[in-house]
Amino acid sequence: MQRATRDDVARLAGTSPAVVSYVLNNGPRPVAPATRARVEQAIAELGYRPNLVARALRSTRSNVLGLVVPDSSEGYFTQLTHAVERAAFARGSLVLLGNSAFSREQELRYAESLANMRVDGLLLVRAEIAGAAATHSTLDVPVVYLHHRAPSGSAAPSVVLDNKAGGRLTTEHLLGHGYREIGCLTGTARSGPVADRARGWTEAMRAAKRSTGNVVRTGLDRHAARADIRRWLQSPERPRAIMATADGLALDTLTVAAELGLSVPKDLAVIGFGGTDAAAHSWPALSTAGHSFDDFADAAVSTLDELRENTQPEDRVLDVHLTARASCGCE
Incomplete structure (x- = not known):
């Protein structure tokens, strides 16, 4: 079936293609209410759909x-x-x-x-x-x-x-609980949001005169990340609390901790970053920083x-x- 055109709409409505264009674009010229109603009825009867690409080529906006x-x-x-x-x-x-x-x-x-x-x-x-x-x-x-x-x-x-400030905020919250050994779980990038959050952790730990050496950097593959987390939680370097620079990493930590029989927060406290909906529905519910x-x-x-x-x-x-x-x- 051949697609209806603007000319087809104009013929059925008894008006010009230019008037059809004015109706479709709400201007630049006004259209009488009765004429607008005829055009809109013709559009509905023919199932006309404007060609958005062609419109964009003629206009300064594509919406x-x-x-x-x-x-x-x-x-x-x-x-x-x-x-x-x-x-x-x-x-x-x-x-x-x-x-x-x-x-x-x-x-x-x-x-x-x-x-x-x-x-x-x-x-x-x-x-x-x-x-x-x-x-x-x-x-x-x-x-x-x-x-x-x-x-x-x-x-x-x-x-x-404000990622670095957020990294400080989450770390200071853990410090406020009295946790002294706080590790940072982050990505491998040395710049960007995740790296800035890790820098915030470093600043907060140094201000509290705590060690900044317990950092685990992991990649994008979820299976590999969980393996890295498992090794960390099974090692003598397992921290008392973890600041994860992304909610996904924090949620993976909760999963691995449960698999290892660790109680959160009794054995391991965890806080994430991102403010995602998933954080509210984990077990236990995940503390997180973010913005609407x-x-x-x-x-x-x-x-x-x-x-x-x-x-x-x-x-x-x-x-x-x-x-x-x-x-x-x-x-």
């Missing part, structure tokens, strides 16, 4: 945003993706999603492909791995870096959490809107809040 994340199946990025979708939808835009799979090459390919589709702007969540990254100067669309700061040399704005995902996403989309209006918004650093639960010893 579509691009979002690239490392892995939308991972809990933190799942919630961030959904929050961005809600923030964009509230402003009349849709979101096209790309997963970089923690690959710099794939990250760049998605960014370039989405830019070539004439999206209104890109939100890029950089993968925390070594290697060159796409920068705004190579992409012909506005770019905002979300969760991870923009790469060196890029003038694009970023919207991030909806506020985070709204700040990112708002910054992208400012950039589209030819302003140069400043980087935004959002406060981190602690949600204390049973895993650290709080009731």
Whole structure:
């Protein structure tokens, strides 16, 4: 069946294709209520759907945003993706999603492909791995870096959490419980959000004159991470408490601790970072630091809107809040 066109709608409504366009775009010229009603009825009868790509080529806006994340199946990025979708939808835009799979090459390919589709702007969540990254100067669309700061040399704005302060906050909370031996479970990246959280742990431990030597760095593979955690918890270096720089790592720690017969928090206190929904539903419930995902996403989309209006918004650093639960010893 041949797809209905704008001309078909105009013929059925007894008007011109230009008037159909005014109805579809709510302007730039007004349309009489009776004419608008005829056009809308013709659209419904014919099942007409505008060609969004063609519209984008003719217009300065596509009402579509691009979002690239490392892995939308991972809990933190799942919630961030959904929050961005809600923030964009509230402003009349849709979101096209790309997963970089923690690959710099794939990250760049998605960014370039989405830019070539004439999206209104890109939100890029950089993968925390070594290697060159796409920068705004190579992409012909506005770019905002979300969760991870923009790469060196890029003038694009970023919207991030105050990760180092959050790392201090979680560690100081464990110190406040009286735990003296606090280990840090983190990733292998030496820069980025996770690394900044680990630096916050280091600062808090040094301020308390405690050892900063008990650190375990693990990779992205969940099975390998759990094996690293198991070795740590079975070793003489097992700490009394663990500050994990991501909720996923903290949840893995709870699982391994249960498998080893360790009681949390009696034998091992655990605190995470991310503020994910999963943290509230673990056993015991996981203490975690984070920021409202909806506020985070709204700040990112708002910054992208400012950039589209030819302003140069400043980087935004959002406060981190602690949600204390049973895993650290709080009731």
